[in-house]
Each structure stands twice: as C-alpha cells, then as structure tokens.
Amino acid sequence: MEWLARYEELIAYLLGLLGVAGGQPPVPAPILYMVPLVALLLLFLSIRLAARSWASRKKRAVSETAPQPAAERGGEAAAAAASEAGVAVEAAPLSVLERMRAGLAKTRGAFAGRLDELLGSGRGESLWEDLEELLIGADIGMKTALELRQSVQQRCDREQSREPALLRRALMEEIEARLRCCQAPLDFGAAAPFVLMVIGVNGVGKTTTIGKLAWQLARQEGKKVLVGACDTFRAAAAEQLGVWAQRAGAEFVGQGPGADPAGVAFDAVKAALARRSDVVILDTAGRLHTKVNLMEEVKKIRRVVGREIPGAPHETLLVLDATLGQNSLVQARLFKEAVDVSGLVLTKLDGTARGGMAVAVGTELGIPVRYVGIGEKVEDLRPFDPHSFAQALFERP
Numbered sequence: 001m002e003w004l005a006r007y008e009e010l011i012a013y014l015l016g017l018l019g020v021a022g023g024q025p026p027v028p029a030p031i032l033y034m035v036p037l038v039a040l041l042l043l044f045l046s047i048r049l050a051a052r053s054w055a056s057r058k059k060r061a062v063s064e065t066a067p068q069p070a071a072e073r074g075g076e077a078a079a080a081a082a083s084e085a086g087v088a089v090e091a092a093p094l095s096v097l098e099r100m101r102a103g104l105a106k107t108r109g110a111f112a113g114r115l116d117e118l119l120g121s122g123r124g125e126s127l128w129e130d131l132e133e134l135l136i137g138a139d140i141g142m143k144t145a146l147e148l149r150q151s152v153q154q155r156c157d158r159e160q161s162r163e164p165a166l167l168r169r170a171l172m173e174e175i176e177a178r179l180r181c182c183q184a185p186l187d188f189g190a191a192a193p194f195v196l197m198v199i200g201v202n203g204v205g206k207t208t209t210i211g212k213l214a215w216q217l218a219r220q221e222g223k224k225v226l227v228g229a230c231d232t233f234r235a236a237a238a239e240q241l242g243v244w245a246q247r248a249g250a251e252f253v254g255q256g257p258g259a260d261p262a263g264v265a266f267d268a269v270k271a272a273l274a275r276r277s278d279v280v281i282l283d284t285a286g287r288l289h290t291k292v293n294l295m296e297e298v299k300k301i302r303r304v305v306g307r308e309i310p311g312a313p314h315e316t317l318l319v320l321d322a323t324l325g326q327n328s329l330v331q332a333r334l335f336k337e338a339v340d341v342s343g344l345v346l347t348k349l350d351g352t353a354r355g356g357m358a359v360a361v362g363t364e365l366g367i368p369v370r371y372v373g374i375g376e377k378v379e380d381l382r383p384f385d386p387h388s389f390a391q392a393l394f395e396r397p
C-alpha cells in the first residue's frame, strides 16, 4: 500500500535524524506500531497537563475575588450581621467590664471623684456624716445610704483604722454585697414559649430594651423570638418595634393604632404557640389613649396571656429610667403594688451620674435587677453583674 510505504519512509527518516537507524526502510514492524502509540500517549499527557494548569489558575483568581467563608470570618461575621441590621458596632469590641466602665463614667466621675476628695481631706468626726451625704447624693437612697455608712463605720472601728484604702474597699464590698442580693439572671429555658412582658411609664426605654434583648436572644443565642406590639397608643410605636424585630431577625405581631392591647397579646401568644417560638416579648404602652388605667391594662394583658399559656407571663419586667433617680423608685413602688413585677431593667445608666440608684432599687424593692442599659447600641443591654457594676463605680480612670 502506497500510504504504508510512505509512512515507513517517514519513520525511517525520523529515526535516521535521531541516529537510531540508517534513515532508510525497512523499519522493524514493532517500531512502526509503537510510534503512533507513543505519539498518542504524549498528546494525551500534554492535554491533561494543560487542563490542570488552567484549572488551578482559575481557582486562584476566584479565591482572590470571593469573600471569605463565614466560618473563617470569626468575629467579622457578627460585625457584618450587625451592620446589616443597621446597628453600629465598634471595631474592637470592648470587654464587659470596659463597657460597664464606659457606661458608668458619669456616675463614677461624680461618686468616686467626691469620695477621693472626702477621704483625702482627712476629716475627723464629720467623716461618717459626709460619707452618708455623698451616698445620698449618688442616688443610693436614704435607707441604703444609712445602712452602708453604718456597716463601713463598724468595719473601720473593728479594724481600728480609717485608712482611705480600707474605707474604699469596705464600701465597695458592702455595695457589691447589697447588689448581689438582687442578682438573678433570667432563665429563658424555663418555659416554651417563655413569655416576657415589658412594662413601665412612657419614654423609659421599653421598646429599645426589647429590641436589644430580641437581637441578643435571636442573633447571639439562636432563639426563635416573637415580639408583640401591645403598645397601640402611638402609631409609631408598632412601627418602631417592627424595625427592631427586623434587625433582630424576630417575628412581629401587631395591629393598627387604637387596637385592644390585650387582643394583640392574644394574637402574639397564639402565633408563638403555632410557630413554636422560644421567647415571646410583649411591648406595652407607657401611656394610654383610653380611660382605662395603665395598671388595669397591664393586668388585662396578663390575664389574657395566662389563659392561653398557664403560668404566663413568666416574667414581668419593669423598665426604669436611671436618669429619673429617686422618681424611678416611686414609680417602681406603684407598679409593684399593682402588678406582680418579677424583674427590673435599669436603662440610660450611661447618661446619668445617678447610677447609684441601682443599689437603691435592688435593695429597697426586693426585686432582682435583670439587665442594665448602658447605651443605645444593641450590645449595651447587659445582664446585671454586681461585681463589674461595683468595680466600675469605684475604679479610677
């Protein structure tokens, strides 16, 4: 065959170039068959190599432009989630104590500064009266101020010393001991759904507290949260709660302005049961549009909720504005008389020098302080921790 003779001549020529044979046919048959096989093999290998290098180049390009996977992002993920929620988050998160210190800066300025002055002046007999006055000035409350003064005085007498360091330490320990009496964190696992009702006069920070709490429970603890807008007084109230719910990733139940608050509460607990929510938080009005007394309205909501879920509300949280000082104590007494308040939240501690009132509300009312609000950011609602609170009150900058 013509093409076979030509093929043999070509192979013979190539072999001749390589110096393997004389460059003329005949070429042994095995070599004739092996040459195309080797050529095919080389072609296959070079295609594979080219394909591999193209794939790795593409992968590099993708990894340079794509965002990091969530698992590798660590702390950034929380910041991203927060900024997505439209909530400001600081670049370097502060520790609990640092935030508490920053939140209580005004109180500490007024309290610790004056205490240093008092201890530095080396006063004689008037020392104890001055100390009591200072404590009253810090809104610790008359009764608690007197008790604190007596305990510290007894301790100093026992140790026969009035050293400023001893006095400071004794005072800090006595305050912490009193704060400890009213510490009891909420256990949201105690019921399912856990129904929490938030009450308080207008403007104290109920809705903001609910927003922060819903954010922490849903985003940080992965709980299924539902909020009910039982404040039907202002049209904007439900809207405000709706925005917080969206930020928090919580479900929202509400009706139009002027609707019956107890009706909204009924809808909220029904929805929570149907959707298997972990926590239901009910916002209430601080003021009413009807002639119904605020306390009566709160009682009605409690009754309705309790009919649907025995034992609910599992927590009735009274929100108090720390900037109102002793007035908050008066409010708290009125609420306590009318409804079964089971916990307190002290808000706006960051905006006042009256942080000492935490000591007064806790000890004088005998109701645990569950949370403190030390700013407007979501992370500024803190479970109440007597140690860091007392430390933040006394620590020098």
Ligand SMILES: Nc1nc2c(ncn2[C@@H]2O[C@H](COP(=O)(O)OP(=O)(O)OP(=O)(O)O)[C@@H](O)[C@H]2O)c(=O)[nH]1
Pocket: 200, 201, 202, 203, 204, 205, 206, 207, 208, 209, 231, 237, 284, 285, 286, 287, 347, 348, 349, 350, 351, 372, 373, 374, 375, 376, 380
């Ligand atoms: N600085 C500071 N501001 C706070 C804190 N908590 C709440 N606020 C502010 O207090 C104002 C009132 O808060 P709301 O949550 O609307 O109060 P509310 O009790 O729901 O008020 P009504 O719905 O009118 O009864 C808002 O401007 C909040 O941002 C806090 O811990 N620190």
Ligand SMILES: [Mg+2]
Pocket: 206, 207, 208, 231, 237, 283, 284
């Ligand atoms: Mg509100």
